[in-house]
Amino acid sequence: MSLIRALSKDLEARSDESLRALFAARPDLISPGVPDFPALAARASARVSVQRALERLNRPQMQVLETLHLCTNTDTGHSASATVLKKAIAGSTVAAVEQLLQSLHDLALVQRAEPPHGAGPGAQRQRYYLPVSSLKDVVGIYPAGLGRSYTELVRLQPAFAQRVVQLVAELHRSGAAVQAATTPMEAALALQHWTSSPEALHALLATAPARTAALLARFSNWAMGAVPQAQRKASVTTEGHDVGPVDWLLARGLLVPLDAAHVELPHSVGISLRGGAIIDNFSLTPPAPTLGVTTAALRRNAALGAIAETLRLTGELLHAVRDQPLATLRSGGVGIREMRRLAETLRVDHHTTAVLLEVCALSGLIRLDVDSSCWVQPPQLEWLGLPRQEQWLWLVNAWLASERAPSLVGQPINGQPGGPANHRAAPAATVNALSAEAQRSDAPVIRKRILEILRELTLEAEMPDGAAPVLNAEAVLQRAEWSQPRMARRFSSLIGGVLAEAELLGLIGSGALSQLGAAIAADAPDDAMDLLGEHLPAALNHVLLQADLTAVAPGYLAPDLAEQLQRMADAEGQGPATTYRFSVESIRRALDSGQDAAAILDFLRRHSATAVPQPLQYLVEDTAARHGKLRVGAAASFIQSDDEAALSELCREAAASSLGLVRIAPTVLVSMASPRQTALVLRGLGLSPAVEEAGSAVVRLNRTAPVPGTGRPVYSAPRTALPDADVTAQLALLRSHAEHTSPNGSRPAAAGGEEATQLGLETLHKAIRLRQKVVMNVVDSLGNAKLETVVPVSVAGGRVRVFDPAKDTERVLSIHRIIDIEAAEEMQQ
Numbered sequence: 001m002s003l004i005r006a007l008s009k010d011l012e013a014r015s016d017e018s019l020r021a022l023f024a025a026r027p028d029l030i031s032p033g034v035p036d037f038p039a040l041a042a043r044a045s046a047r048v049s050v051q052r053a054l055e056r057l058n059r060p061q062m063q064v065l066e067t068l069h070l071c072t073n074t075d076t077g078h079s080a081s082a083t084v085l086k087k088a089i090a091g092s093t094v095a096a097v098e099q100l101l102q103s104l105h106d107l108a109l110v111q112r113a114e115p116p117h118g119a120g121p122g123a124q125r126q127r128y129y130l131p132v133s134s135l136k137d138v139v140g141i142y143p144a145g146l147g148r149s150y151t152e153l154v155r156l157q158p159a160f161a162q163r164v165v166q167l168v169a170e171l172h173r174s175g176a177a178v179q180a181a182t183t184p185m186e187a188a189l190a191l192q193h194w195t196s197s198p199e200a201l202h203a204l205l206a207t208a209p210a211r212t213a214a215l216l217a218r219f220s221n222w223a224m225g226a227v228p229q230a231q232r233k234a235s236v237t238t239e240g241h242d243v244g245p246v247d248w249l250l251a252r253g254l255l256v257p258l259d260a261a262h263v264e265l266p267h268s269v270g271i272s273l274r275g276g277a278i279i280d281n282f283s284l285t286p287p288a289p290t291l292g293v294t295t296a297a298l299r300r301n302a303a304l305g306a307i308a309e310t311l312r313l314t315g316e317l318l319h320a321v322r323d324q325p326l327a328t329l330r331s332g333g334v335g336i337r338e339m340r341r342l343a344e345t346l347r348v349d350h351h352t353t354a355v356l357l358e359v360c361a362l363s364g365l366i367r368l369d370v371d372s373s374c375w376v377q378p379p380q381l382e383w384l385g386l387p388r389q390e391q392w393l394w395l396v397n398a399w400l401a402s403e404r405a406p407s408l409v410g411q412p413i414n415g416q417p418g419g420p421a422n423h424r425a426a427p428a429a430t431v432n433a434l435s436a437e438a439q440r441s442d443a444p445v446i447r448k449r450i451l452e453i454l455r456e457l458t459l460e461a462e463m464p465d466g467a468a469p470v471l472n473a474e475a476v477l478q479r480a481e482w483s484q485p486r487m488a489r490r491f492s493s494l495i496g497g498v499l500a501e502a503e504l505l506g507l508i509g510s511g512a513l514s515q516l517g518a519a520i521a522a523d524a525p526d527d528a529m530d531l532l533g534e535h536l537p538a539a540l541n542h543v544l545l546q547a548d549l550t551a552v553a554p555g556y557l558a559p560d561l562a563e564q565l566q567r568m569a570d571a572e573g574q575g576p577a578t579t580y581r582f583s584v585e586s587i588r589r590a591l592d593s594g595q596d597a598a599a600i601l602d603f604l605r606r607h608s609a610t611a612v613p614q615p616l617q618y619l620v621e622d623t624a625a626r627h628g629k630l631r632v633g634a635a636a637s638f639i640q641s642d643d644e645a646a647l648s649e650l651c652r653e654a655a656a657s658s659l660g661l662v663r664i665a666p667t668v669l670v671s672m673a674s675p676r677q678t679a680l681v682l683r684g685l686g687l688s689p690a691v692e693e694a695g696s697a698v699v700r701l702n703r704t705a706p707v708p709g710t711g712r713p714v715y716s717a718p719r720t721a722l723p724d725a726d727v728t729a730q731l732a733l734l735r736s737h738a739e740h741t742s743p744n745g746s747r748p749a750a751a752g753g754e755e756a757t758q759l760g761l762e763t764l765h766k767a768i769r770l771r772q773k774v775v776m777n778v779v780d781s782l783g784n785a786k787l788e789t790v791v792p793v794s795v796a797g798g799r800v801r802v803f804d805p806a807k808d809t810e811r812v813l814s815i816h817r818i819i820d821i822e823a824a825e826e827m828q829q
Helices: 003-012 016-025 037-044 047-054 059-071 082-088 094-106 121-125 135-139 150-156 158-173 184-194 198-205 212-217 236-240 245-251 267-273 296-323 336-346 350-362 388-401 443-461 473-483 485-504 515-521 525-535 559-568 584-592 597-606 614-626 644-652 654-659 675-684 724-739 753-770 824-828
Strands: 110-113 128-131 224-226 262-264 292-295 367-369 374-376 467-470 544-546 550-552 570-572 579-581 637-640 662-665 668-671 774-779 785-796 799-804 809-814 818-823
Touching: 003 037, 003 110, 003 753, 016 094, 016 724, 037 047, 037 724, 037 753, 047 135, 059 082, 059 094, 059 128, 059 135, 059 473, 059 485, 082 094, 094 110, 094 128, 150 158, 150 184, 158 184, 198 212, 198 267, 212 245, 292 296, 296 336, 296 350, 296 374, 296 388, 296 467, 296 485, 296 515, 296 525, 296 559, 336 350, 350 388, 350 485, 388 443, 388 525, 443 467, 443 473, 443 485, 443 515, 473 485, 515 525, 559 584, 559 597, 584 597, 584 614, 597 614, 637 675, 644 654, 644 668, 654 675, 753 774, 753 785, 753 818
Parallel strands: none
Antiparallel strands: 110 128, 224 262, 292 467, 367 374, 544 550, 550 579, 570 579, 637 668, 662 668, 774 785, 774 818, 785 799, 799 809
C-alpha cells in the first residue's frame, strides 16, 4: 500500500485531541484547509511541509529519525522497531527510543507499519515504524553525516568504478583480507565487507601514517570533505615510501574521490569509525555550557546605560537627518561618505552608526523620499514626544518584527572575499546600510529564538541571589545546535549580530540577559515597560552654563532640549555628560533657523541651572547684531497670486504647514517643497494651481496617493498555532467527510488535487529507485487519453524521462499531461 494512503488511515484513526496537537505543531497542514484525510496525509508527506517540521526537531529526535531512515526501506516496506534502533544508537535505551518514536509519530513524520518479513515470534509485541515517503529527499544524501555505500558510489561515480577492480586487486596482493573481484560491483561488495568490522579497520589504521586519525576526525559529522588533488591515483605499493594520509586512504579505498578536490567517506567506513553504531553521541539532555558570572546590579546598570545612550543617539541621528537628508547610491543603500559624515556628527564608530541607522529605518523614524532619493525624517513624528520607556519599546518592537539584519552592514556580500587584481587582493564588496543585501526573511524567527535560548540558559544556570550568568555567542549556538540542529547554520550567521543589537537595546547588560530582555523573551512587554519606567532615570530639562562658552549636561537631556541645544551649540564627547560649546558659527546657525538674540537668551535662562554667563550673552548679542544684513534663503518653488487675502489664508492653513511657506511679497509665497508636491497639497485643499516649469510650460498633474503616516510598531510573535475556531472547523470538515466513505474505508471518488500529485510523485520516485514499470494515463496534444506502460528513469523540471519497453525507446513527457500513475504490479492485482 502507498505510504500516503497508510498515513491517511493513521490520521483518521486519531482522536481530536491528537489532531489538535498535530495542527498546533504543524500549522501549515491546514493552512489553507484540506477537504479530507487523504489530502491531509498528502500535505503532511509533501517535501516542503516535512522540511519545516524537521527544522523544529531537537537533536535526539533528528538522530532517531535519521537512524530509522537508514534502518528501513520504504520501497519494500522493511520497517524497524525501537529495539532495532537501540542497537544502532550507542548510549540509548529502548524506552528512550520508543518515546522519541512516539513523539515523531505524533508529528506525522513516522507511521506505524507491519513487522518486516522474517521477524521473530516476538515481533507482534513491538511497534514497528516507517518514515514518511519524502524524508529521503529532505534528509539528503548524507543522513546522520554518513556517506553512501560502496555499491552506490560505484553506480554514481564512473571514475571510481573504472579503478575499483584494480584497487581491490592491489589490496589483495598486499595481503589485505579483501576478496578478489572481477567486476566493479563485486569489488564494491568486497570493500564493503572488508571495512564493516570496527576491529579490523582500527587494526589497519594503526599502521597508517601520522595525522591520519586527525584527518578522519574531520569526517565525524559529515561524509564529504575537500582535499587537494583528490583524484590522484595513489598505489598500495607505496607503503615503503613516505606518503601522506590522503594518499594512504585513497590507495586503500577508505576515501573515494568525487572530483578533483573532494572526497567522500563511504558508509561502512563511517560506521566502523563510530564503533559499529550509526549514532555515537546520543544524549537526551542538552550540553551545559561554561558560563561566566556578573552581578545583578552591574547587569541592570549596563542595560539602563545602553538604553539611555541609544535613545540619545537616536534623537541626535533624527536631528542630523532632518537638517541634512542622507543621499542614497544608485545601487541602493547609503554610501560610505554619507555614513562617515553621520558618524562624525554622532561621535561614534561607523558600525554603531550603521546599526542605529538601520534601527531607525525599520522603526519608521526615517523613510526614503522617492522624489529626492534621500532618507528623511517624516513630518509630525510621534516618537519624539513619547516618554522614554515608550520610545524604547517602539524600537524593540520594530527590531523584533523586522526582516532585516542590521549587523550585516559592513560585512562582505555573501561572505565572498575580493579577487586578485594587479597581483593585489581587491577589496571585497560589503553590505551598505539600508541596502537590500541586509534583508533576511528568517530574521524575526531567529531573533526571537535567540532571546528564548538566553532565557532558558539563564533559568537553568541557577545563580545565587545578586548574580547573573554571562552568555556568549558560543553558548547560545551550542544550545541552538541541540534544540534545532537543522537551523544551526542560520543561527551561526546571525547570532553574533543579534547579541550585539540586543545589547544596544538593553536586552543584554554586561553580557547577561537583563530583566527587560527576559520580559521581552516571555512576551510580556508591559512588564518590561513597568521595569524600565521604575529604574530608568527621568530625562533632565536643564544644563549648566559655564563662563568658557560651554554648557554641560549633567545627565541625559529631554529630546526637545537636546535638539534646541544642537541648533545653537556644537556637541563634544559622548555619554550622559555631554558638553555643548557655543561659537559664532553655532549662534549664527540658530539665527539662520529663525530665532533672534532675545529668543536664544530666553531659552538659555529657562533651561539653565545657573545664570547666563556674561561672555555667552555678549557672544549672542554681538553675533545677532551682525546677522541679517544680507539674507539668503532656500526655496524649491513659489506661489504667486493676485489675491492677497487668499495667500494670507493659505499661510494660516494647518494642512499647508508641511510646505514651509514664507511670504516674501504681498503676492508671492515661497515653499520648501518641490513644485509638484506643492501643487498636490494645494489641490488637496480644493485649489486649482498650474505648475510652471522650464519654458513656462503648464504641466497637468495626476493625483497620487498620499504618503502613509508612520504608525507605532506593535510586535506580535511569529504565529506557531492557528486560532482554535479554525482548528475546530477543520476537524468538523474532516470528520464529516470521513462519515461519507464507504464501509470498507475506500473513497467514493478518485483522488484529486494535492493527494493525486503526491501519490503520483511517490509512485514515480519508488519506480525509479526499484526500476519498475508503471502505468500512466497520458493526454496527447489533441486531448486524447491513453494508457502507457513504461519504466520511469528520472524526474526533473516538470518532466519525466521514461523508457518504453514496447518500442525500445526513451522519451520525455510533461508531468502536467499525466492524469494518473499506478504501479504495474498494483494494476495487475
